[in-house]
Amino acid sequence: PGAPISAEQARREQELTDRVVASFANTPGNPRLKYLMETFVKHAHAFVREVRLTEQEWNLWIDFLTKAGHITDDRRQEFVLLSDVLGISMQTIAVNNEAYRDATEATVFGPFFVDDAPLIENGGDIAGGAPGEPSWVEGTVTDTDGTPIPGARIEVWEADDEGLYDVQHTEEQQVYGRAHLFSDEHGGYRFWGLTPTPYPIPNDGPVGKLLDAVGRSPYRAAHLHFMVVAEGYRTLVTHIFVEGDPQLERGDSVFGVKDSLIKTFSRHEAGEPTPDGRQLPPDRSWSSVRFDIVLAPQGA
Amino acid sequence: PGAPISAEQARREQELTDRVVASFANTPGNPRLKYLMETFVKHAHAFVREVRLTEQEWNLWIDFLTKAGHITDDRRQEFVLLSDVLGISMQTIAVNNEAYRDATEATVFGPFFVDDAPLIENGGDIAGGAPGEPSWVEGTVTDTDGTPIPGARIEVWEADDEGLYDVQHTEEQQVYGRAHLFSDEHGGYRFWGLTPTPYPIPNDGPVGKLLDAVGRSPYRAAHLHFMVVAEGYRTLVTHIFVEGDPQLERGDSVFGVKDSLIKTFSRHEAGEPTPDGRQLPPDRSWSSVRFDIVLAPQGA
Ligand SMILES: [Cu+2]
Ligand SMILES: [Fe+3]
Ligand SMILES: [Fe+3]
Numbered sequence: 001p002g003a004p005i006s007a008e009q010a011r012r013e014q015e016l017t018d019r020v021v022a023s024f025a026n027t028p029g030n031p032r033l034k035y036l037m038e039t040f041v042k043h044a045h046a047f048v049r050e051v052r053l054t055e056q057e058w059n060l061w062i063d064f065l066t067k068a069g070h071i072t073d074d075r076r077q078e079f080v081l082l083s084d085v086l087g088i089s090m091q092t093i094a095v096n097n098e099a100y101r102d103a104t105e106a107t108v109f110g111p112f113f114v115d116d117a118p119l120i121e122n123g124g125d126i127a128g129g130a131p132g133e134p135s136w137v138e139g140t141v142t143d144t145d146g147t148p149i150p151g152a153r154i155e156v157w158e159a160d161d162e163g164l165y166d167v168q169h170t171e172e173q174q175v176y177g178r179a180h181l182f183s184d185e186h187g188g189y190r191f192w193g194l195t196p197t198p199y200p201i202p203n204d205g206p207v208g209k210l211l212d213a214v215g216r217s218p219y220r221a222a223h224l225h226f227m228v229v230a231e232g233y234r235t236l237v238t239h240i241f242v243e244g245d246p247q248l249e250r251g252d253s254v255f256g257v258k259d260s261l262i263k264t265f266s267r268h269e270a271g272e273p274t275p276d277g278r279q280l281p282p283d284r285s286w287s288s289v290r291f292d293i294v295l296a297p298q299g300a
Numbered sequence: 301p302g303a304p305i306s307a308e309q310a311r312r313e314q315e316l317t318d319r320v321v322a323s324f325a326n327t328p329g330n331p332r333l334k335y336l337m338e339t340f341v342k343h344a345h346a347f348v349r350e351v352r353l354t355e356q357e358w359n360l361w362i363d364f365l366t367k368a369g370h371i372t373d374d375r376r377q378e379f380v381l382l383s384d385v386l387g388i389s390m391q392t393i394a395v396n397n398e399a400y401r402d403a404t405e406a407t408v409f410g411p412f413f414v415d416d417a418p419l420i421e422n423g424g425d426i427a428g429g430a431p432g433e434p435s436w437v438e439g440t441v442t443d444t445d446g447t448p449i450p451g452a453r454i455e456v457w458e459a460d461d462e463g464l465y466d467v468q469h470t471e472e473q474q475v476y477g478r479a480h481l482f483s484d485e486h487g488g489y490r491f492w493g494l495t496p497t498p499y500p501i502p503n504d505g506p507v508g509k510l511l512d513a514v515g516r517s518p519y520r521a522a523h524l525h526f527m528v529v530a531e532g533y534r535t536l537v538t539h540i541f542v543e544g545d546p547q548l549e550r551g552d553s554v555f556g557v558k559d560s561l562i563k564t565f566s567r568h569e570a571g572e573p574t575p576d577g578r579q580l581p582p583d584r585s586w587s588s589v590r591f592d593i594v595l596a597p598q599g600a
Pocket of ligand 3 (some may be wrong): 410412459525547
């Protein structure tokens with residue numbers, strides 16, 4: 001947009017960028033920091049020059065960061081939200097989890113993981129009394145040659161059917177919707193969880209205002225979180241998504257969706273026998289899903 | 301740095317960037333915002349991909365912004381400082397003040413301007429009792445054809461010889477080191493100020509830590525601020541710098557220096573007669589400088 005700039009103007013702008021880049025030349029003992037700062041400056045200046053940023057727009061951006069800083073505290077992280085809704089978090093995940101054969105793809109970690117979630121037996125229930133439709137989840141953990149990985153630590157966590165994680169309830173201290181289990185000697189795992197439901201990211205702050213202004217939904221596509229840790233393998237942080245979830249069409253607000261992570265949650269009418277013979281309430285429908293997890297080797 | 305990535309990995313990363321860019325497609329009624337967000341995302345993702353940002357580095361950046369947010373209040377603006385020390389403020393000035401013939405170059409506004417600084421007569425004193433070496437400043441205001449511009453409003457402000465602006469003294473409410481005057485019927489102006497001295501930007505926060513880590517000085521080169529407003533002309537915000545100031549070699553912490561803005565402050569021994577016959581204390585040396593101001597037309 002706008003008229004092309006003169007050669008003299010382009011020279012002045014480039015000279016400024018070069019001068020700023022050169023200012024990091026004497027970074028003591030940290031070549032990586034030097035490289036990060038130089039490269040950050042190049043892209044930031046390229047942005048300002050490309051869009052011909054006005055001083056008013058620059059002021060709005062400063063004001064946005066200031067407001068984000070002031071809403072951020074121990075429970076709320078607006079800068080992470082900003083990184084999330086601009087796909088910067090997801091891109092960081094992508095560059096740190098390079099494609100390796102058919103290894104399961106990674107996605108965003110999210111803010112709701114908790115250390116020391118309860119241990120359950122294979123086949124146990126992670127819901128812990130949280131409201132929602134029961135969902136039977138099963139699969140295997142293998143390497144990229146199909147060899148089973150026994151004893152892999154599988155952390156799973158999810159929101160209840162109101163779209164809230166246990167830690168979002170400020171009143172109650174009850175732990176629910178999260179647990180860890182270990183794959184069995186054949187690499188198999190299975191547990192009862194809840195059919196995932198979509199939920200919005202916190203949208204009462206500047207990031208919410210930004211999403212509004214650009215006509216975007218704050219909702220995340222429905223998902224169930226996994227983290228899988230096994231000795232000798234790259235730790236996998238991922239979700240599975242629900243085939244047919246209308247939010248997949250509207251777009252996941254943090255860009256966490258990968259086609260390979262969309263799974264078929266089969267619907268089962270109330271009364272249909274469950275895989276492990278569990279007796280559900282007579283009017284309770286349920287779902288089931290298969291998720292086979294493939295781990296890349298450490299350092300891949 | 302690092303091994304080249306696979307074609308499949310590059311495809312996944314590009315697909316993610318494309319998906320985030322596409323998410324702004326339905327921005328309602330604000331094509332400029334849409335364009336800004338799309339372009340910002342492209343450069344931010346290009347940065348993450350180019351440096352292969354680690355998750356630990358991403359965490360440090362989030363932590364940096366959080367700390368910057370928490371130190372920012374009505375008197376302290378760490379995000380502006382960050383923009384300043386990365387040359388982003390100066391680049392924004394540059395794109396909004398395009399080179400136009402021999403019009404005087406602009407530089408950073410800085411945080412210390414105050415509206416309603418006292419009016420002085422041409423030849424008056426802006427120091428207001430601030431400590432420092434008196435400096436006689438004179439010049440003309442003309443257009444780029446050399447035609448004088450009478451009645452231009454000239455705002456000037458500067459730090460005292462301890463490197464502090466009046467507004468940085470939290471105790472006293474005294475106004476000093478700032479004033480405004482108008483060019484006379486020949487476009488001429490003249491006033492007494494102080495020979496400028498270098499001062500550091502506030503460096504007890506995260507930006508100061510960053511400057512330390514990259515081995516950079518927080519000092520600004522000594523300068524005297526000008527803002528010149530005249531009907532029909534582009535408002536000029538600039539400084540003049542002091543030829544021979546050693547900080548010019550070390551680098552101005554906010555990249556405000558332009559060669560064309562470095563001026564010769566001539567030294568005068570105590571007792572040498574002053575241009576306007578002012579009697580200075582008998583042991584008081586002084587300086588003098590000429591700064592001819594050339595304004596670009598409005599909209600240039
Ligand atoms: Cu870029
Ligand atoms: Fe989640
Ligand atoms: Fe200043």
